[in-house]
Amino acid sequence: MYVIKIDREKCQACGDCVDTCPNELIALVEEAGVQFAMYTGNPDDCIGCFSCESACPEGSLTVTEL
Numbered sequence: 858m859y860v861i862k863i864d865r866e867k868c869q870a871c872g873d874c875v876d877t878c879p880n881e882l883i884a885l886v887e888e889a890g891v892q893f894a895m896y897t898g899n900p901d902d903c904i905g906c907f908s909c910e911s912a913c914p915e916g917s918l919t920v921t922e923l
């Protein structure tokens with residue numbers, strides 16, 4: 858199982874992680890007028906491909922295997 862952590866402070870809501878996920882597990886959401894990426898998929902659906910982590914230009918997203 859993999860855990861996706863996204864640092865909201867560093868996320869620039871570029872959408873690159875959203876676009877690259879083969880299983881469409883990440884989405885851009887908005888809270889109090891601030892947009893950021895969030896893992897919205899089922900916890901078990903992540904295949905640990907690390908595409909999202911590699912795609913993030915801000916280093917704000919990490920994939921960890923539990």
Ligand code: SF4
Binds near residue numbers: 881882
């Ligand atoms: S590791 Fe791969 S499958 Fe998992 S959320 Fe990132 S891009 Fe999607």
Ligand code: SF4
Binds near residue numbers: 867869875894915
């Ligand atoms: S790629 Fe990084 S900066 Fe861009 S939306 Fe995803 S987490 Fe945020």
